[in-house]
Amino acid sequence: MEDYSKHIAIIGAGISGLALGNILKKNNIPCVIFERYSDISEHGAGISISPNGLTVLKELNLLKDLKDISGNPKDAIFYSNLKKITQIDVNVITTSRKSLYKVLLNKYIAMNGEIFFNHQLIDFNLDNKNILFSNNLSYRVSHIAACDGIRSICREKFIDQTQPTYSGYSVWRAILDKEQAEIRFHLGSNFHVVTYPISNNQTSFVAAIKTDKEEKDSWKQKGSIKDLESDLPFEIIQEYESLKENDEIYKWGVYIRPEIDLLFKENITFLGDAAHPIVPFIGQGGCLALEDASIFGNLVSLYKNDYLKIQEAYKRIRLPRVKKIHHSSISQGRLNHIKNPILKIVRNFMMKYTNIISITTSKIWNYDPSSEIKKII
Numbered sequence: 001m002e003d004y005s006k007h008i009a010i011i012g013a014g015i016s017g018l019a020l021g022n023i024l025k026k027n028n029i030p031c032v033i034f035e036r037y038s039d040i041s042e043h044g045a046g047i048s049i050s051p052n053g054l055t056v057l058k059e060l061n062l063l064k065d066l067k068d069i070s071g072n073p074k075d076a077i078f079y080s081n082l083k084k085i086t087q088i089d090v091n092v093i094t095t096s097r098k099s100l101y102k103v104l105l106n107k108y109i110a111m112n113g114e115i116f117f118n119h120q121l122i123d124f125n126l127d128n129k130n131i132l133f134s135n136n137l138s139y140r141v142s143h144i145a146a147c148d149g150i151r152s153i154c155r156e157k158f159i160d161q162t163q164p165t166y167s168g169y170s171v172w173r174a175i176l177d178k179e180q181a182e183i184r185f186h187l188g189s190n191f192h193v194v195t196y197p198i199s200n201n202q203t204s205f206v207a208a209i210k211t212d213k214e215e216k217d218s219w220k221q222k223g224s225i226k227d228l229e230s231d232l233p234f235e236i237i238q239e240y241e242s243l244k245e246n247d248e249i250y251k252w253g254v255y256i257r258p259e260i261d262l263l264f265k266e267n268i269t270f271l272g273d274a275a276h277p278i279v280p281f282i283g284q285g286g287c288l289a290l291e292d293a294s295i296f297g298n299l300v301s302l303y304k305n306d307y308l309k310i311q312e313a314y315k316r317i318r319l320p321r322v323k324k325i326h327h328s329s330i331s332q333g334r335l336n337h338i339k340n341p342i343l344k345i346v347r348n349f350m351m352k353y354t355n356i357i358s359i360t361t362s363k364i365w366n367y368d369p370s371s372e373i374k375k376i377i
Contacts, residue, residue: 001130001138001139001140002137002138002139002140003139003140004030004032004139004140004141004142005129005140005141005142006030006142007030007031007032007141007142008024008029008030008031008032008141008142008143008144008145008300009031009032009034009131009139009141009143009144009145010031010032010033010034010145010147011034011121011131011144011145011146011147011148011153011154012033012034012035012036012146012147012148012149012272012274013033013035013040013101013105013115013117013147014101014147014148014149014272014273014289015097015100015101015104015272015286015289015290015293016147016271016272016273016274016289016290016292016293017033017035017145017147017148017271017272017293018033018101018104018105018108019056019060019104019289019290019293019294019297020145020147020271020292020293020296020297021033021104021108021113021115022060022062022104022107022108022111022113022293023059023060023293023294023296023297023298024297024300024301025108025111025112025113026060026111026297027297027298027300027301029297029300029301030142031113031114032114032115032116032139032141033108033113033114033115033116034115034116034119034121034131034133035115035116035117035118035119036118036119036120036121036148037117037118038117038118039117040098040101040102040105045096045097045098045173045204045250046094046095046096046097046173046175046196046198046204046206047094047095047096047097047100047204047283047286048092048093048094048183048196048283048286049066049092049093049094049095049100049286049287049290050092050283050284050287050361050364050365051091051092051365051366052287052290052291052364052365052366052367052368052369053286053287053290053291054092054093055294055367055368055369055370056290056291056293056294056369057290059294059369059370060104060107061107062103062104062107063093065103065106065107066093066095066099066100066103067093069095069099069102069103069199070093070094070095070096070099070198070199071093071094071095071180071196071197071198071199072092072093072094073090073092073094073181073182073183073196073197074089074090074091074181074182075087075088075089075090075181075182075183076088076089076090076182076183076184076185077182077183077184077185078185078187078351078357079184079185079186079187080186080187080188080344080348081188081235082186082235082236082239085187085348085351085352086351086352086357088357088358090183090361092183094183094196094197094198094204095198095199096175096198096199096202096204097286099198099199100286118135119133119134119135119137120133120134120135120153121133121134121148121153121154122134122153123157124144124154124157124158124268126158126266126267126268128140129141129142129143129144129267131144142305143267143268143269143305143307144267144268144269145268145269145271145296146268146269146270146271146274146275147271147272147274147289148274149272149273149274150164150217150255150273150274150277151164151217152270152273152274154268154270154274155270155274155275158265158266158268159262159264159265159268159270162257163255164217164255164256164257164277165255165256165257165258166214166253166254166255167253167254167255167256167279167330168210168211168212169208169209169210169211169253169254169279169333170208170209170211170213170215170251170252170253170254171206171207171208171209171251171252171253171254171280172205172206172207172208172209172223172228172231172249172250172251173204173205173206173207173249173250173251174204174205174243174246174248174249174250175198175202175203175204175205175246175248176195176202176203176204176205176240176242176243176246177201177202177242178201178202178203178240178242179197179200179201179203180195180196180197180203181197182196182197183195183196184196185336186236186239187336187337187338188233188236188337189337189338189339189344190209190210190211190337190339191207191208191209191210191231191232191337192207192208192281192336192337193205193206193207193208193232193236194206194207194283195240205240205243206280207228207231207232207236208254208280208281208333208336208337209231209232210333210337211231214253215251215252215253216252216253217252217253217254217255218252220250221250221251221252222248222249222250222251223249223250223251224249225243225244225246225249227251228243228249228251254279254280255277256277256278256279256326256330257276257277260275260276260319260322260323260326261319263275263276263311263314263315263318263319264311264314264315267307269296269307269310269311269314271289271292271293271296272285272288272289272292272293273285273289275292275318275322276288276322276326278322278325278326278329279329279330279333280329281329281330281332281333281336282325282328282329282332282364284325284329284364288321288322288325291318291321291367291369292318294369294370295314295317295318295369295372295373296310296314298369298370298373299313299314299373302373302377313373313376316376317372317373317375317376321367321372325364328360328364335347
């Protein structure tokens with residue numbers, strides 16, 4: 001039994017886990033990260049970080065580090081049937097998950113943060129705060145922060161045995177060797193495609209499909225160009241011809257929890273997808289993980305390890321926010337995939353001749369985690 005009884009154990013070295021580790025180290029709070037895998041892989045995954053997520057990276061002094069190796073588009077262009085609807089100004093960083101993990105991990109290590117790979121959690125004793133891993137190593141800790149993703153072992157064992165349900169959407173992802181300066185949204189009947197730069201010479205391709213065919217929830221599940229061509233119009237495939245030469249195309253099902261109410265139990269607190277998996281139609285999954293880490297980490301510092309106060313404050317701040325984003329994401333998916341020709345005309349008219357997009361995004365993006373903490377003090 002390793003004695004880490006003064007440390008917060010962070011389960012999972014994803015966005016929320018690595019960001020939380022950085023927040024805690026910055027506040028001189030002992031912590032240790034446990035990751036089930038031996039390294040970090042990409043699997044065709046890009047990610048967009050909007051101003052609410054960038055605020056957390058700025059707090060960690062990582063904004064420039066990520067920006068230097070990522071895309072920073074200034075425009076988002078919307079199309080319907082390859083015809084331009086409108087164009088808006090944006091201020092986001094578009095990157096790969098691997099790049100985001102890299103800057104978060106490097107910063108954590110630079111602050112002498114401890115991380116143990118090849119540690120898959122199998123059990124946790126709520127009474128004596130002991131955690132046991134599949135490699136037969138065990139540790140005594142002060143608290144556990146569950147950052148282990150949508151299929152959270154922590155959540156399944158200690159708080160909620162119900163599994164996330166299929167959302168009715170599947171997603172294709174790939175990284176293309178293609179230069180692109182802007183974000184492009186292609187809206188269609190029962191599908192939409194988003195592409196954006198993740199570096200100077202690479203572009204992320206994401207296609208969401210409305211389908212009753214339930215796919216596995218696995219980022220490692222490869223798809224084929226033949227299947228992709230059957231899901232998307234010929235014109236879209238032609239627009240991104242390098243897809244045909246790409247052998248790293250992935251497809252998986254999107255899963256959600258219809259009700260998001262439980263963010264903690266006793267000595268366990270949940271962050272990121274372990275707390276609130278959502279559909280990815282407004283690009284907020286990664287940003288919510290960053291927000292969670294900032295707020296929980298700073299609450300630990302504020303309340304000096306009084307976890308009853310910390311968890312109640314965390315719930316009070318986060319639950320309304322994640323519920324709002326959850327419902328907004330589902331609604332956006334419906335709007336993106338409209339089939340009715342009349343409704344499609346109305347949607348396109350609103351997008352072109354009103355400020356509806358800017359108004360909607362501003363409500364989501366103008367969120368500052370530090371300001372939310374100040375409201376409860």
